[in-house]
Amino acid sequence: MEESKASHVVIIPTPGMGHLIPFVELAKRLIHRDSITTVTFVVIGEGPPTIAQRTVLDSLPSSISSVFLPPVNLTDLPSTARILTRISHTVTRSNPELRRVFNSLAEEGRSPTALVVDLFGTNAFDVAHEFQVSPYIFYPSNTNVLSFFLHLPRLDETVSCEFWELTEPVKLPGCVPVSGKDIIDTAQDRKNEGYKYTAQDSKRYKEAKGILVNSFIELEPNAIKALQEPGLDKPPVYPIGPLVNTGKQEDNEFEELQCLKWLDDQPLSSVLYVSFGSGGTLTCEQINELALGLEKSDQRFLWVIRSPSSAANSSYFDSHSKTDPLTCLPPGFLERTKGRGFVIPSWAPQALILAHPSTGGFLTHCGWNSTLESIVNGVPLIAWPLYAEQKMNAMLLTEDIRVAFRAHAGHNGVVRKEEVARVVKGLMEGKGLINEGKKGKGVRIKMKEMKEGACRVLEDDGSSTKALNQLVF
Numbered sequence: 001m002e003e004s005k006a007s008h009v010v011i012i013p014t015p016g017m018g019h020l021i022p023f024v025e026l027a028k029r030l031i032h033r034d035s036i037t038t039v040t041f042v043v044i045g046e047g048p049p050t051i052a053q054r055t056v057l058d059s060l061p062s063s064i065s066s067v068f069l070p071p072v073n074l075t076d077l078p079s080t081a082r083i084l085t086r087i088s089h090t091v092t093r094s095n096p097e098l099r100r101v102f103n104s105l106a107e108e109g110r111s112p113t114a115l116v117v118d119l120f121g122t123n124a125f126d127v128a129h130e131f132q133v134s135p136y137i138f139y140p141s142n143t144n145v146l147s148f149f150l151h152l153p154r155l156d157e158t159v160s161c162e163f164w165e166l167t168e169p170v171k172l173p174g175c176v177p178v179s180g181k182d183i184i185d186t187a188q189d190r191k192n193e194g195y196k197y198t199a200q201d202s203k204r205y206k207e208a209k210g211i212l213v214n215s216f217i218e219l220e221p222n223a224i225k226a227l228q229e230p231g232l233d234k235p236p237v238y239p240i241g242p243l244v245n246t247g248k249q250e251d252n253e254f255e256e257l258q259c260l261k262w263l264d265d266q267p268l269s270s271v272l273y274v275s276f277g278s279g280g281t282l283t284c285e286q287i288n289e290l291a292l293g294l295e296k297s298d299q300r301f302l303w304v305i306r307s308p309s310s311a312a313n314s315s316y317f318d319s320h321s322k323t324d325p326l327t328c329l330p331p332g333f334l335e336r337t338k339g340r341g342f343v344i345p346s347w348a349p350q351a352l353i354l355a356h357p358s359t360g361g362f363l364t365h366c367g368w369n370s371t372l373e374s375i376v377n378g379v380p381l382i383a384w385p386l387y388a389e390q391k392m393n394a395m396l397l398t399e400d401i402r403v404a405f406r407a408h409a410g411h412n413g414v415v416r417k418e419e420v421a422r423v424v425k426g427l428m429e430g431k432g433l434i435n436e437g438k439k440g441k442g443v444r445i446k447m448k449e450m451k452e453g454a455c456r457v458l459e460d461d462g463s464s465t466k467a468l469n470q471l472v473f
């Protein structure tokens with residue numbers, strides 16, 4: 001590491017809270033490693049920053065500052081434009097303002113030395129090149145998904161059908177084979193503009209001076225080693241994770257505190273935490289079936305329940321309905337599970353729940369953010385992927401790292417109550433299911449090893465700290 005020259009790292013997170021959190025943790029680690037690094041967040045978006053974004057950014061140390069660019073105007077895009085189309089235009093249309101920021105930083109004598117963008121932010125590299133600033137990518141997901149992204153330009157050239165039509169899985173060095181239908185959803189429907197922008201981004205990855213990935217060597221040893229082989233035509237890859245939200249949440253609402261109090265009264269590792277993340281929604285039918293399955297499992301559970309969606313494949317970016325999710329529950333469910341079940345509408349202090357000793361399992365949508373939070377707390381998983389790259393994450397967690405059970409959907413895409421009960425019992429205790437019980441124990445032991453690994457790699461001489469220190473920004 002060059003000690004003499006001050007580094008000033010500009011970070012542009014792609015719109016959306018989930019991606020801001022790991023970036024904030026990255027910024028904290030960068031200023032922690034030496035006293036000459038400063039960081040500026042440049043926040044872009046279609047609308048003004050949310051209160052949550054502002055609160056997070058305003059609470060950071062003084063060597064991390066933030067600039068909020070004016071919202072871009074996307075009213076000319078068709079209303080059917082997919083999220084990737086919108087993100088791509090947001091980044092491109094923010095470039096003129098980004099130039100202005102780079103110029104004024106230069107006038108203040110604080111010229112940026114590096115630009116770090118998100119997985120879909122490579123259009124900002126245009127500005128980095130103009131100002132001769134080194135461009136980097138921070139990939140907030142795992143190395144298996146990154147490998148797929150790096151391979152996408154080649155797939156784009158060689159495959160003529162839709163990826164879900166592929167009869168053979170895509171096999172990449174060191175990675176779990178990915179079947180076509182599990183591929184990240186922005187790469188499905190190749191005639192859609194959203195796909196075009198995904199492919200375009202992936203083609204620009206080779207312009208980066210380095211790619212930082214939110215993973216660590218003990219979690220994905222083979223995928224990481226394969227990407228670090230010398231002589232490959234791609235930038236060096238630095239596993240610097242797990243970067244997760246460590247900040248304690250203040251101002252918890254009464255209901256949230258109630259759920260922590262309830263956890264205090266439960267036996268060690270006895271509670272299954274159920275949450276599909278800030279974006280995940282289930283249909284009313286699926287909420288009902290999940291409830292019946294949880295009831296049938298006889299296990300304790302803490303369930304964050306959100307308003308239902310209308311279609312099984314809907315996601316974060318569809319408008320959420322206003323239906324009260326409690327109306328989807330089977331009649332009498334809350335009374336029958338009183339004491340062993342706790343249901344909270346909308347939001348819960350996830351980091352505190354996963355760190356609580358009573359929590360013994362996590363039924364999750366497999367968002368990488370939530371997955372890493374579970375890993376640092378050693379809580380084994382039930383994988384129930386919904387959208388984005390979550391099916392790829394679920395395969396990695398169940399087939400390769402082996403820290404998760406997979407909940408399988410029946411035909412018409414609904415996970416039935418019997419299946420819910422099977423995986424919940426299997427993970428939590430294996431009662432009546434000899435093989436599942438054995439597997440449950442294996443998953444628990446493996447998750448404990450990953451937790452220890454996660455802790456080790458972030459120590460001063462750990463592999464993720466060393467990888468970060470190799471970066472000269």
Ligand SMILES: *[C@@H]1O[C@H](CO)[C@@H](O)[C@H](O)[C@H]1NC(C)=O
Nearest residue numbers: 018245277278350351367369
């Ligand atoms: C990631 O975790 C943080 C902290 O628990 C949470 O606030 C945020 O909403 C999560 N993001 C996603 C996309 O789940």
Ligand SMILES: *[C@@H]1O[C@H](CO)[C@@H](O)[C@H](O)[C@H]1NC(C)=O
Nearest residue numbers: 046071072073074075076077
């Ligand atoms: C956005 O652009 C459209 C033209 O594409 C224009 O009619 C509209 O006034 C603009 N909106 C704002 C808020 O600038």
Ligand SMILES: *[C@@H]1O[C@H](CO)[C@@H](O)[C@H](O)[C@H]1NC(C)=O
Nearest residue numbers: 185189311312313314315318
């Ligand atoms: C969701 O699924 C329905 C039926 O399978 C399909 O018609 C629709 O286009 C899908 N929506 C999205 C956003 O993929």
